[in-house]
Amino acid sequence: MNDNNRHQGTPDSTLFDLDSIEGDTNGGAHNSHSDRFQLRDADGNNNSLFQETIDLERDDNIESDVRRNPFINDSEDDGSFELNRFDGVENHNPQLHQVGRTPNIFTRAFNRVRKGLGRDADRTRGNRFGEFEMSNYNKVSNDEDLGDVYDKSRNQFDMKMLFNRYILRKGGSNLNNPDEPRLIHLNDKTANNSLGYRNNHISTTKYNAGTFLPKFLFQEFSKYANLFFLFTSIIQQVPNVSPTNRYTTIGTLVVVLIVSAIKESVEDIKRANSDKELNYSRVEVFSEIEADFVIKRWVDIQVGDIVKVKSEEAVPADLIVLSSSEPEGLCYIETANLDGETNLKIKQSRIETSKYIKSSQLSQLRGKVLSEQPNSSLYTYEGTMTLNGQEIPLSPEQMILRGATLRNTAWIFGIVIFTGHETKLMRNATATPIKRTAVERVINLQILALFGLLIGLALISSFGNVIMLASKGNELSYLYLEGTSRVGLFFKDILTYWILYSNLVPISMFVTVELIKYYQAYMISSDLDLYYETTDTPTVVRTSSLVEELGQIEYVFSDKTGTLTRNIMEFKSCSIAGSCYIEKIPEDKAATMEDGIEIGYRSFDELNSRLHSKTYEDSNVINYFLTLLATCHTVIPEFQSDGSIKYQAASPDEGALVQGAADLGYKFIVRKPNSVRVLIEDSGEEKEYQLLNICEFNSTRKRMSAIFKLPDGSIKLFCKGADTVILERLDPDDNEFVDATMRHLEDYASEGLRTLCLGMRDISNEEYEEWSEIYNSAATTLDDRSTKLDEAAELIEKNLILIGATAIEDKLQEDVPETIHTLQEAGIRIWVLTGDRQETAINIGMSCSLLSEDMNLLVINENSKEDTRKNLLEKIAAIDDHQLSAQDLSTLAMVIDGKSLGYALEPDLEDYLLKIGTLCKAVICCRVSPLQKALVVKMVKRKTSSLLLAIGDGANDVSMIQAAHVGVGISGMEGMQASRSADFAIGQFKYLKKLLLVHGSWSYQRISVAILYSFYKNIALYMAQFWYVFSNAFSGQSIIESWTLTFYNLFFTVLPPFVIGVFDQFISSRLLEKYPQLYKLGQKGQFFSVPIFWGWVANGFYHSAVTYVGSYLFYRNGFALNHHGEVADHWTWGTSIYTTSVLIVLGKAALITNQWTKFTLLAIPGSFIFWLVFFPIYASIFPHANVSTEYFGVVTHTYGSATFWLMLLVLPIFALLRDFAWKYYRRMYIPQAYHVVQEMQKYKIKDYRPQVQHFQNAIRKVRQVQRIKKQRGFAFSQSEEGGQDKIIRMYDTTQRRGMYGELHDASANPFRDENQETMLEHESINSLTNNPFEDPTNDENSDYVNIHKTDSFEI
């Protein structure tokens, strides 16, 4: 860290470089953090985590980087584009300029210093970003650009790259020295082309045509089993070693590899297609030749291009905003895809470029941009633009990243800085990790154990041979074995037995299981219950290998916005003057009077009639209430082409309130710098309210007030805020509605609605004059202005009259509470990780029934590590002290905020955190950054053996989704980032229920059985070979002809595991959903575990022994045929053993099949019949072609003997009698829950037990009333950055948009609206019915509207 270098410049100037802030404040500490936070992932690689994940001093959102006041005028205008908006009074708000003293001089000085020291500074940074990469790939070398690890890893097999690099000696990005800033020419395509920047093409595929083979083979042979079989087939090529045909193993292996290759390529082609869809999206790019925008594909965008992004469109590459349709080059973006925050963020172009609003002007842009090199830091950027000889510093404030979506802004122009894989979004992408399932991990271990067993058996057999030779070698003279060295023989024998026993590891199992999973994935995506009609999205399984994990999930980590909630706020209900109003009265909830207290709801219609009622005494309160809603906010109205008004709100809650007021007849229509205008729809009357002052919202004040001069001349303060803060400031004497409102607030809270209290106050002229002086002096203070302003606001926000409360519903996705409840019943712990603040998060927790009123909330909300430690320890101590019962434990829930979470995730505290977390039924983490989400998931993954599922919908959830064992993405309306990197993409959160409970349980049970059976069936046949060595002088002779052995796995026993894996349903889907507790079978691993595995292996040994010993007894001496005294030869006997084994193994399959469909019939009896038919045909034809010559004449001697048929009858029954009796005994006398449910299903037995559900609900209700409510949500998700005042003052919505759709800065001429009052008077009325854009003179505008409509797309 070059701390000294970075201390250059003033604090202001360092704002442009957040790295240096870190370095200044706590760089040392961070270094130690990042060292300690070396995590190991499943593959054992060190994952150095993105440092920002633990950088808790800083707010992890883009907005926090915009420290500079975005509304200042840099006033370094060269005057060449002096437009009208700079006429008139230049700065009406003196404080703006005082604050906005530009630090440009410092910045430039600082930049120069940095440039001078650039080498060192950038090197340091490069290294750090290198560490941040959350990738599994090895860093190649420190000399190269370390941020490039992902690309490198991706390209390490790219033939084209390698060819270029080593043959042509032509580097891709070698032209750019990573230490030097990147140079981008404005409007000079040829110059930019010569710099060799990458195009905007992105690829998430695993392979391409050239890399497929090496990469695929590498991947396949990194599986132990395949390597094992490759080795086996190599040994088989050694002459005189193999007891079986030398091509049998390699043949099977090739088949297995081909099947895998087909599956891989099909999946990769799918990926390639979705990349293509994205790459071929359309965007408007400025063309120098045409001097206008032309439509191009995303993939054709190049660095230095100027693109035009329109409202609701996704940003195709990392851009620097040049100008926008809004005043001062402002624009709103939504970065939910990047960081998950749902409130809109404001970006602003440099004032020097914001006037380039016509496409014709753009071609006049001449200059260059010096930018930092591509890196993965989302929140930093620095660069310099040289425009017409003038140097303009660029900061994160001008940077819009790929993945963001433009909102509330008609269009922006931006210059492309980074493209494709160099964009910060893609640099943050990690190569999709290869996930292994728990079952696979167990199998891999057991395969090693089986391998040990194999070696053991081979050793026994080899020793046997050596001993045989040593002791009885002279008796075997007819074998001419003399001259063989015993040591040599021993090792040769080991190889022989290796081959003979190699089938202990079932070669076909892997491909069978892969096919089963692939097919299950297909079935999951075929499920109509998981198909979302509205958006036409079926469930997509991207990683079919993970299907069985779905059946064993113990933790679900869920994102909130977009996953649990729709991010649509709806004005649901309001309480005015002690009465509660709602759109639609729920049954039995109509208002009644009980003990003089009004209980229940009234309808909005009644609200309306009361408003106009002369008799209703509180009608003026209703009036004020609605007026407050329609005026006291920061929303900007925008007329749509169809004449409706769209409210642009940075906070969705405010939008909902204003919309609610509009629905109730108070329509907010015009915002001017100093006034708002509201249309009272019933009377058609327009009222203008003079806006005197605004006391902004922030998280400490938890309220917002506005002082208006009403049309009647009175001054009123309108205040809305959290109930606690409003109640503190009420007039103690004159508040009649407090009790009723409080009751309503509690009702709202228990329904999980977000509430706000509304208060108002009359202010006398004198008081206002007095106060406004205080306020103005506070507003003009230089130091600690915001505190002063807060203090000033405090003076006037007192003695309020409570007029009511609002309830906003953060609309949940469909069936979310039911789903969460069911999942909890299934024993799944749900952790919600959200960027929202604590109150909101708890509120959502309530409304989606994650939390209930009877729960004990453990809130951890501390500001320092020590406090966090203390808090955690206190809670643990308290839990331990109370010796909680299981019931008490299920009422615990933890709420932890991002800051405390950061401390709690540090290595010395994470155990405490996990302890509490695992005790709690639900955990809510609020204010967490995307990478903290991943950290939490990784921590739980590391510390427990449980399987985790992460579900989310935005790009901010990607790291979490990839970190969890199973990642589920919601293919929502916005962005496909999450669903593309997820293992499963579903349309709705509610589908998680069936996905886990039904498909998960099925898959887990099916896969478990299929795997166990695959091992079993091989052992049951092949172990006969082991018993046989004792009879054949330990020579390793095979009992069965080698191709027939191979066909065992290829034909005759391949179908049963497949059919079980695909069609078996141990319990029907309906009952699985009805009894979510059955899911615990999977969590406890009751279908697959090490003991179960070895139980099956032992069973295989038993069955093989029964077959071998039985056949030995029956075919003793060979005189077992009734065939003219002819005796059975080796192959006659071998065929009988084989047939018996096949029948036993198929019989076992029949025993473990829970449901017989026509396919089961085809698979189980079918396979046997197939063998019976196949064998005579094969054995009578192929020997003549010199294949399987052992079979000459065997058919008649096998099929013609009674011994064969009788053995076939008795041995399978003998072998399976144990399985049969045990299976029955277990069902009858040690039944599991699933046995009983199976019986209920079979005999259609109704569940007679009383439905406890209602009972529970009743109790819960009682408790709810008893409980004093401590936590109540309030509806503000507004940015805390301030500047709300300025935004309000900047807009004048009565002004028409210019010919390019741009809106001029109203604050430049705040009094203009008064001059034009008369002209606008009737026009604004027109505008209610007419679309202002439909002005015939405004051709270009309507064009834009059209283009926007046709070219809208979604990524």
Add this chain to the structure above:
Amino acid sequence: MAFSLRIPRLLGSSDTEKPKPISKRPPNTAFRQQRLKSWQPILTPQSVLPLLVLFTCIFTPIGVGLIIGTLHVQDIIIDYTKCETLANLDSFTEIPSKYVNYHFKQETSIKPGWQIQENSDGQRSCQLQFEIPNDITSSVYVFYKLTNFFQNHRRYVTSFDRNQLKGKAVKISELDESCRPLREFGDKAIYPCGLIANSMFNDTFAKSLIGVEETTDFELTNKGISWSIDRSRFKKTTYNASDIVPPPNWTKLYPDGYTDENIPDLHSWEELQVWMRTASFPNFYKLAAKNETSDLPKGQYIYNIESNYPISDYGGTKSFVLSTSSIIGGRNVSLGVVFLIVAGICIIFTFIFLIKIISQPRSMGDQTYLHFDVSTDTFENEANTPPREIL
């Protein structure tokens, strides 16, 4: 109708109107929705007990039948390995009983005896004398039985050349690798090559049972003792006698090697064909002669065996076997016994389960076994106690 629907599309701007995307809705078929018709077997007492009884009912008669059937097989097995050392020249002595094993319907009155006889060439042979106490209806088979001879050794099983046996004059270099080390001798091919042919059993079994006293001789044949497919497979060779040599162990038979006259005709040499069918276990029978046409009358018989085979060098024994055959071959009760064992196990399980059902009945789908609602019980108890504030 179709026409009127199409018009707006034709008029509509092609830019704004995308072709209607194909719905991704999965089809509602029983197969895709996993609603296939199915049968769900459950092991209930109602199905398990009858099934066990059924097994018992089927297996008991089969087992009994098989045992009775095999017990009807009459045979006599005489281990003559030690004949040369224990038997006297030209006088029958009683064979030690450990070398003799026989089952006839009636008791024999005379114990089997053996003697060594030397013919004019000085060729010694072993003569076995035994009594057949009752008439034996056809067919009668004579086997030789070897023990501890590993015809199933991995090296041994494959050690022959298929084409050579088929009569082809296979060049040395083209002979099967597995014939080594008995593939060639100098520049001549070994015919038949390989371990199997070399180690062929070369005791000569007589073609008849010689009746003692008034008993008539009983003719046997060595025709049709091999598998018919082998008789058609093995052909007389096309080799020139000068190109081939016999296997080393055959020197006794071919002391001067092959000449054009004495080249063996594999097609008619059924003993070799029988030998080439390798046995699966180290103890095995091989058919040597048979009579499927006439009954074997009771009486005393002498059987002549020229003993050449050095089985004691191999640590094994060789036996003469005379046997009749049942539906499952020789006298081997294992199969019947296993049937009875299975039947027995079934009946035992039936009783155990029956007792269990009576002592510990359980109805199907009994929800008291649904253990997972533990929480609701505690919930009810806890409902009365006031909620505890713990934190």
